[in-house]
Amino acid sequence: MTQDIYVIIEHLRGQVSDISYIMLAAARELAQSTSGKVVAVLLGYNAKGLAKDFATDQVLYLDHAALADFTSDAYQKVLSDLIGREQPRAALFGNTSIGSDVASVLSMRLGLPLVSSCRNFTKDGKFVSQICGGKIMAEGDLPAPTALITIVPGGYQPDQGRSAESPSITEAGVPALDALRVTLSKYIEPEVADVDISKEPLLIAVGRGIQNKDNIELAEALAQAIGGVVCGSRPVIDQGWLAISRLVGKSGKSVKPRIYFALGISGAPEHVEAITGSDTIIAVNTDPVAPIFNVARYGIEADMFELVEVLTEQVKAAKG
């Protein structure tokens, strides 16, 4: 049993994900209240070099050919062995495609408490989680003995988890990894899109509030008049109303346009994390307490349909 805070590093095809640095920053805050160390836990194959810029007191490196790429089964085996043996005060995972495949399983396997969607820790070491699409925060004491926690972006900047000095690396033992039930066959690259929304200066974004496919045309008409590109949030893409290359959010693209004009987007955390690089966010929503208004510079509480039609006409007139 230690007071250390473990950070389960996430990396994909040789690149450490931003969430890993965010977690290192979160762990630093938490370690101050537990008086423990921050320990970055890196699983990989010949991948020690990935740890070179981690802001951490120590790196535990676990090396095995079966850890070259993430698979849930192998990560679960290695981490249940490590966490069960070392009993840190907490272990942080990304609330991501990688961390979420592991944390819940370990909670059951090791009989340890689990907190999900934690955004930040308070000075006295309480967790603060963001639920219900960002509308509710839940705060509580760090559960004992070892708290498994999944982290969402928003509370810390990736740069806070980077360091110019390389940390010291210790190798840790890996249990037998045979009879794995999940194996990687291959990666499939994203389709080459007609436009790259991460590079567009003016985005007209549509969310669930667009209601049906025909209404996409309203947004398209505005985009055409003003010289922008239409993109959307997850529900719009899942309905097949826009191509996946136009998805802004957690499993889509992060964008940084000069103007992000959000129509009928509530502002769920999975979406907001991908638009914070925008210069100016303007949001239209019928719900006055929609979380999008907390990140937007300008807001309009209105029905988007009427507004967009009038706006398109005025933009055309202004352009002459």
Place this chain on the structure above:
Amino acid sequence: MNIVVLTKLVPDLVEELAIDASGAALDLAFARWIINEFDDHALEQGILLKERGGGTVIVVAPDLDGADDVLFTAAAKGADRLIKIKGDFIAANNHALARTLTAIIKELQADLVLTGVQAHNDLDGSVGPMLAECLQLPYVGYVSGVSINDGKSAIRKEYPGGLLAEMEVTLPAVLGIQAAEQPPRYVAVSKVRQAMKDFHIEEQDASDLDPGGAPEVGRMFQPEAASHAEMLTGEPAEVAEKLVNLFKELGVL
């Protein structure tokens, strides 16, 4: 091939959320319960697999207001068996739900369990991976495509930026669905009504709901925004005019 689709009902976020008198939990007395949207995708994926390769789709839901509706709608879409778990689920967490479902799903001899990858009210992890561990089955989440060949499943898992990984998962398995291969199908109300006549909802009692493993919440609150948008008000034409001026100021017009 037995495909079990596990649906979790969640409070509708369209309704205003309130915090109860304890200050540490949602006030769910008047909540409107709807299907978790990712579970709707799990159901669609289950029905697609059945249409492609045959099998039986069994849909399981906890007994909350709206469960019958969810189950009959599933039948109208193509599910074969409907099971409602009786118990007090209003405050049940995912650890409790996973434990109580373990025996029930074991009995159904599932080859594949599909459930939504997450739900908006998850505070103690998600139910899919916990259920997988209780059943000693493999789990993969963030799945947006499934095919079954020779007793194995080939799945597509989503990573950020549109990257996908194709993985092979031995069966039986539990998969957390992010998106079905096509949008969840629409069914007419008349078909749901017909399903209410043609289908029977089987009921099973929940074993003790053991919530161990979830964190204790000290307080809940609505986020205080660090900043709030400057609101533009007026008739649509006035607001549009303000926006045009803003676009000019920001140099895009």
